[in-house]
Amino acid sequence: MNFAGLRIAVVGGDRREQEIARCAAAEGGTVRSFGFPWPTSGIEGVLQANSAEEALEDADIALFPIPGIAPDGALFAPSWPDRIVPNREMMASMRNPAHVILGWADANLKGHCEALGITIHEYEWDQDLMLLRGPAIVEGMLRVIIENTDITIHRARVCMVGQGTIGTLATRALVGLGARVHVAARNRVQRATAYAAGAEPHELTELTTVLPTSDILISSVPAQIVDRNLLETMNPRALLIDLAAPPGGIDRDAAQELGLKFIWARGLGSRAPITVGRSQWSGIRRRVVDIVGARREASALT
Amino acid sequence: MNFAGLRIAVVGGDRREQEIARCAAAEGGTVRSFGFPWPTSGIEGVLQANSAEEALEDADIALFPIPGIAPDGALFAPSWPDRIVPNREMMASMRNPAHVILGWADANLKGHCEALGITIHEYEWDQDLMLLRGPAIVEGMLRVIIENTDITIHRARVCMVGQGTIGTLATRALVGLGARVHVAARNRVQRATAYAAGAEPHELTELTTVLPTSDILISSVPAQIVDRNLLETMNPRALLIDLAAPPGGIDRDAAQELGLKFIWARGLGSRAPITVGRSQWSGIRRRVVDIVGARREASALT
Amino acid sequence: MNFAGLRIAVVGGDRREQEIARCAAAEGGTVRSFGFPWPTSGIEGVLQANSAEEALEDADIALFPIPGIAPDGALFAPSWPDRIVPNREMMASMRNPAHVILGWADANLKGHCEALGITIHEYEWDQDLMLLRGPAIVEGMLRVIIENTDITIHRARVCMVGQGTIGTLATRALVGLGARVHVAARNRVQRATAYAAGAEPHELTELTTVLPTSDILISSVPAQIVDRNLLETMNPRALLIDLAAPPGGIDRDAAQELGLKFIWARGLGSRAPITVGRSQWSGIRRRVVDIVGARREASALT
């Protein structure tokens, strides 16, 4: 399928969006972009707009960033000087029918789109995309560990709290590098996964005995499980890494008050922007194909 | 929780049941057994019954084997000279209330139990137990490969069809030993899992190009995907292994007519009977605890 | 370089020699063979002789088997009904100058060759060939373990005595499959190698504390280190594997008297005969090239 004739706006994001815009243009789309770092050599087939409005005007499809939307409604655009908030006017300038494809939408954006008849497609929870960007996230985590420890991962005692998609890949990588990994998880399937991966499985109640001898604590659960009481049992030289979205799984304030080294390792998916942008494109592309297919079918019927 | 006073019958099975019976007795149960190979040194605390009837008489709980029931209704008992079919009379001799814990029950057994008020607990689909016996199954598969090939796993081209719980563990082990693993799966999450595990993912339609250069084909899907047409494209020296339950994923008859080496690697879970028996006991135990707990609660209320 | 015109005899051996003979013929040699299992479909370009004498007559180069020569002077030829002892007469029928390429030669063969002016080329100690057949040996060892244990390699406690070329590869494979590997070695570089590979290094004196809790003992040292005293401390269910050439590293008689399961895993290199035959050919080929090159140079000078 060729995307010729399709007008695509890529607004906000980081270096991953360079690759996504490049892919969209390479498949025939007419691509205008705004709000992500622009490479000095440009991106073949992609125009740089002067504003979000200009990028979105007359677009069939808007691609917004992977990490979604900040509490104030602004698109994720860490390198951009100004906040980019998709407002009613901006969205209204898109063609009709229009589509937004993004990680996840907030109430504000949903409201505008509903009012304007724009369809929203969220892919934050696509497990295949999470797996495809998994190696990048794991490598980003390895970098955080290596930068922040005085001991090697090899033979370090690591405690992982949670064992979902990313936690499982992280366990595999750490075991492979020689760490002694202990996994605490509420869910028995997650514990069995850890066992099969060569880690030592534990119920959450066992954290009281696992944490005091851990060199590194990594949490990937969104619920706060490692509270002040548990943190007080830890080795003061331990490194604490939270991979989860706020509020995360580690009591950050308590960690800092206790003088523990705490790192909120968010946005690790931006490591390896070419690899990750390309894999995200596979998920975005799927949705674009569906949109184009439905449109062609519809026009064939009329 | 102690199982003192609980009468448990272990009927049918293989060497895994030795360990299951031993665990049941070690936790305080009164255990009678029949229908699995008896170790010369006996099993501490376990009595050997002279018949299935004798084992089941007055039992609170019957433990039947992991691989379930044959088409003729007989319990899995490969080393036993006679078929052991749990009939109405046999089951009726159990206490009231009684419970059967087993892999899965057939219509016949279900009928008897319903008529007699016996509760059936199946654990065939417990994903945690599947993961816990996963390493044993994978090692059994490695043995089958090593015994049946003239080349090393190291650098062999392996095509895996399907990538579920066991398929994923198998991929990890083969990649770790240096095989070049290609995974064909219909489901995109399975393909992404294979990608993250270091294998090359493919859609099923790509089997036409993957199979001709494969040294080893391993299928773990229950639906027949590798048909005669695909088999005809294979290297005549290739090894074919089907890990799935009948009818399996490879056309066995066609494979044999084409002179291909085909192995139906069923019951690999019986490799490492101590490890596997013990892990299955963790799933059985959970159910026994629930039964005992409910019973105590009930008697406390009366 | 083409080996056209070169007469090569392949005498003795196992299925690896099928591949070696095939390779020799494929590069242009005139190959006659005797004393190894003959495939029903033959070997392209290779003639089957009726006796060792016939194979060797007028040959420029004799290829004798990898595992060398038995104490009685017979070539390794496990599937052959009669012993094949290379005697003076037999060797004298080769061309002049002639060459023998083999694992290693005994005093008898050396004597004949010296008297007859035949050059011997031994490759038993080529470290690159040992590494190339390493994966086959390791996989053969995995098979021996899987066939002879009731527990999984995954999480088994393995004690390796010695950490040379093959021991190191074995450690890597076992760690990768989830075993907890303890390595005892006299040499500190070997212990550091084990450490880097994710195993726990020990001095030999520590065997007294490591062995009692080991499930599997694997020795790859040629000197007898595991004596009766050490064996007496072992778990009676442990599996003992000796990978070394006689007399090996484990007191075999004591092991058997103590009722321990002992396996002398010799000749694991014959697993995967195609892979191993081909890798050995790379070492043999190198020597043939040197022989042919020297001959051409010599004839160019005359």
Next chain:
Amino acid sequence: MNFAGLRIAVVGGDRREQEIARCAAAEGGTVRSFGFPWPTSGIEGVLQANSAEEALEDADIALFPIPGIAPDGALFAPSWPDRIVPNREMMASMRNPAHVILGWADANLKGHCEALGITIHEYEWDQDLMLLRGPAIVEGMLRVIIENTDITIHRARVCMVGQGTIGTLATRALVGLGARVHVAARNRVQRATAYAAGAEPHELTELTTVLPTSDILISSVPAQIVDRNLLETMNPRALLIDLAAPPGGIDRDAAQELGLKFIWARGLGSRAPITVGRSQWSGIRRRVVDIVGARREASALT
């Protein structure tokens, strides 16, 4: 053996020396230190001298840093404002007999020591110490790769030139993380090592075909093999890492002129200073034990 009564000077170095000084004091030595970063909480049992002279005065043993001596004769002391050159006077203030233990000594230091009767012990080439600090070096290399690439290590095409002690460990780690590793080495044992480790071995002449498709080039050989001609064939987005001591294996000037991203990854052993300091101490300790033992033996004879 206790080091009580032994006066040890630790001069120069980085955070590894903190751990080395701590270990020396923990075993009973009287330790004075100078020239490495001093932790705010101090080091138990270690005194901080005001000058190198003060640290060395009356010392039995001087510990100088791991990476040896700069071209101008200064000890490695990257965080120290002034150069620390061990001159004749400074060394003369040590006790008699005295010993210097260090990575390697230059002609200048050797001259002073010879004149003063001080014994030099070099451990730069201890292969066991290299293996023990191997994981730290490999992890440091992983960090350099992750920080400097837009793609993941997973599925990246990596070309390693050379396959010695560190190269082998690096290959294992990269293969384990999913990279496709190609190893070019002159030595056939090194190539076979790479093969067994799951990499693709190549002769050096094959670099002309391997480099154009490589994403990452890592050299660990001390001789310049990757010259301008080879560099010209590389992908302009490739990352080049030289792990070897000057002059290294990659033509650095040509790389920079060609606009290639080149990183000289020296001193990776300083990552994980606690782990590495402790492992180096094992090598230093061995020599101290020998010195003390010889001294006691000598005094017992007199």
